[in-house]
Amino acid sequence: MEHDVRGVVRRHLPGVDAGRVEPLGRGLDNTAYLVDGAWVVRFPSGPDALDVAREARLLAEVADVLRGIVAVPEPAFAAEGALGYALLGGVPLMLRPAADLGGVADTLGAALRALHAQPPDRFAGLVPREAEPPQEWLAEARELAAGLELPEAAAFLAHDPPPAAERLVFSHNDLGAEHVLVDPGTGAVTGLIDWSDAAICDPARDYGLLLRDLGPDAPVPPAGLRERAWFHARCGLIEDLAYGLSRHERHYADKSRRQAAWLFRPSGEPPASGRR
Template sequence: MTGDIRALLSRHLPDYRVRSLRRLGRGLDNTVYEVNDELLVRTSKAADPQTTRQEVARLAAVRELSPLPVPEVVFADEESGVIAYRKLPGEPLSRQLLDDPKRLAEPLGGFLGALHGISPGRMRELAPLDLYPAPTLLQDAELDYRDVEQHVPEAQRPLVERFLRDTPPDEPRTLRFCHNDLGAEHVLVDVRTSSITGVIDWTDAAVTDPAHDFALIYRDLGPEVFELTVSHYEFELDEEDRARVLFYARCALIEDLAYGLSTGPSHYADAALSHIPWTFS
């Protein structure tokens, strides 16, 4: 595959000299390579020209409005599903221990206010609708949990199992354009200053329930940072919204636990296990 990457770089950036090329990470749908510590090249397991064009246009639209840095596309090869970006500074929040994570709340709240304030109609051509029903999410979570429950500390199992017996929340009344996968692994930070340097991986961006974006903040950073983020958010979150935030956070934690214990990197499972108390209590 690295030979294919070199060929694409030569085609789209003929004067660019490749000094180093390494695989940086692999997910369910994509693999990312780092070139010269300055470019990131993302390859798709299932290339789709229309999807690639849509993502490039989506990133251009978000870059105009986001108060936080998002990736800048250097080139896209539609037939192969490859997109190259300039590498943003910082490291994924999922791999860092910050002295003061509460400092992330204000920029996250402003970022989500700007993102969710984009007209859904404008973004509808650039992002799909995501209307996965809550009852189905709950069923998926229960199936995942049955595969991994033996890894959950025995004292914490009643917390998770009580949630799985609960009635799922009502569907949202309002849909907005969302990042839709705003986990700590997609937020870049400068550990020295506890500041955000970028938001990456917009593959799952969609017009959907804005509670999805808050849910992963709750899951990964805890209720205190969540509440502070909401205090800097332009729109109101009512009790129904908050119920869906908590519901999505719990479903997402179970999903990450199952992923990290099966085909995904183990740090997903480690983080999920450590966040059970604040996510399910």
Template sequence: MTGDIQALLARHLPGYRVRSVRRLGTGLDNYVSEVNDELLVRRSRVSEPRKTRQEVARLAAVRELSPLPVPEVVFADDESGAIAYRKLAGTPLNLLEGSPSLRPRELARPLGGFLSAIHGAEPARMEELAPRDAYPMPTLLQDAELDYRDVERHVPVDQRPLVERFLRQHPPAEPELTRFCHNDLGAEHLLVDADGATITGVIDWTDAAITDPAHDFALIYRDLGPEIFELTVSCYEFEVTEEDRARILFHARCALIEDLAYGLSIGPRHYADAALAHLERTFA
């Protein structure tokens, strides 16, 4: 693996001296390595040149839109499906949960401004840079129930009725409006400074799509809680209706069940731990 990374860097950054290569993580579709504590190289398991070029163009557009720092592409390699970025400063927000230095209320205003800018992107322009994601609500609910049955035994007995009541409900109506969204705005993709009060970056745009903005708000609700969600909405320039809120809560609950199942099967355990920690407030 180190040899592959060195070969990529030699091809695209001739003369660049590689002092260290460290594997950071492995996902379902990609794996990421850190080079010299300054570059991140993400490689796809399956090379899809068109998707690689689309992501590079999408990140360029996002850098123009976003008031918060986002990854800057250093080079892309269509053949291997690799993209190298400059490493952004900061620590993933999920790693600071419970830290006395974390000040989540300070994050609401920049999050609201960020979502206003991203969701306000011209749809016609972003259609060329991101796919449409229109997964039907009833299917999402069915998937959530299947995931829950796989992990039900890990849920505290007194909290199971909260989840099961949700699974018996009818899903909300489909959204009337779609916008360009990050579409995976979990705490692990928000970088913050050592004080936990300043967002230093928004990372991992591989799932960005034209979809329901409720997806972005849902993960704020799930990971940061109802209070920070409400503060973020108060700093958002578009109207959030009661119908929007119903979809946000629906997606937050489905996403929590999905993370619980993922963390208890093939994913890192911390996904499951966070899901269990946030379950009661998300389903109450």
């Protein structure tokens, strides 16, 4: 095992035996383990990962904002380069596409309104400020799309991007279906995970990634965010499709193919929103 998971847990979670340790996943930022089926212990695996003390403070702030709306991981310890927290119930929404998306959209919409209403200063020193102009997002999408078979995106890629956001807010900034947990029986949202990309950024990004994955059942963006939300949804789909194909991640590629015909309309204009 790459990390001393048992030792860290026994030193910082008194009463937890750590008799069973299983790899939970390894991403660009973290390596995670499941301990006794009830605890998650994560170790940063890249130079750009948040340090665990800062991430613990961030998660505590987010949990306070979203309390009563939806759960997030709440740290039990941050020590020895590891972050530990109780496992949240549920499965990724990406793996349960038949969920009742009406209830999912209502919960996610409430969560976004709460997050985006926070004064950015509350998160000073905890997350970066990201203000990449839409031109940069579009340039990256064009580069990625050049290696894909995605004719549906041609009109979108040929158009100019929307104006940049005038107001930046605290955002999850990677709120795709893989980071939304739902009850496998009822489909109710049980948690929002992976806050390592959280930032002070364009609020349309959160709405756009949900639109990319949930289609017309996503939370409806406020009127002033609608054009940029569609822009981020389309850039995000291209990014996810490229990722899924290059990493052989079938779920990412499949959901992108399913959504492409709906997200990329021949006119290049967003269709009317689904839910109200």
